Amino acid sequence: MIRGVYLNTMNDDLSKCMKIYQDVFEEDMNENVETWKNSNSEDMAIYLLLYNENEIPVGTARLIFDFDGVFKFDGLAVLPEFRKNGYGDFIMHMIFDKAYQSGAHYLVSNDIYHMPDYFKKYGFSIENNHLSLDLKQYFNTHKCCH
Numbered sequence: 001m002i003r004g005v006y007l008n009t010m011n012d013d014l015s016k017c018m019k020i021y022q023d024v025f026e027e028d029m030n031e032n033v034e035t036w037k038n039s040n041s042e043d044m045a046i047y048l049l050l051y052n053e054n055e056i057p058v059g060t061a062r063l064i065f066d067f068d069g070v071f072k073f074d075g076l077a078v079l080p081e082f083r084k085n086g087y088g089d090f091i092m093h094m095i096f097d098k099a100y101q102s103g104a105h106y107l108v109s110n111d112i113y114h115m116p117d118y119f120k121k122y123g124f125s126i127e128n129n130h131l132s133l134d135l136k137q138y139f140n141t142h143k144c145c146h
Contacts, residue, residue: 002087003055004094007047015045016043017060041140047136048094050078060081061091063098076111092122100135107133 007014044066050059059078065071073095078087099107109119109131117124123138124131 002053003051004090005049005051006094006098006123007049008136009043009045009047012047014047016057017062019048020049020060020079022052023079024090028060032117046098048091048098050091050094052082052085056082059087059091061095063095065102066104069103071099071102071104071107072108073099073107074111076114078120088118096135096138101137104135 007017045062045064046114048061048063049057052058054083056098059076059082061073061076063071064074076088076091078091107124109124110129111119112131113127116131119131120126121131122142126132
């Protein structure tokens with residue numbers, strides 16, 4: 001069974017997430033990880049880690065909580081050999097569910113150049129070089145999950 005877990009940046013081991021990022025983004029990831037570690041937002045972030053049916057970690061993403069109802073996500077990554085199996089979709093639904101349950105009204109991302117058409121299929125709009133999604137509208141129009 002596919003299994004997703006939420007990892008806290010303060011208490012949980014993020015090494016499996018970082019390994020996926022390293023494998024997917026290669027040299028670009030070292031710079032991103034250092035930027036994330038040094039940002040204040042990392043304290044307000046959780047990582048989503050997805051295991052496939054064989055308990056292999058296959059994908060990850062990061063969700064950053066905010067108090068104004070606008071949450072940010074970035075770093076959606078699925079290992080190349082496991083793509084086209086619905087894992088990215090599963091992670092996106094984990095992001096939507098966690099953000100909405102945590103009080104988010106909007107979900108935004110700067111990952112506009114990272115598969116914009118993929119994000120548009122969920123209803124994200126592109127505004128000022130950012131992806132944006134009204135979560136209430138999303139849940140009102142999408143009655144089914146995974």
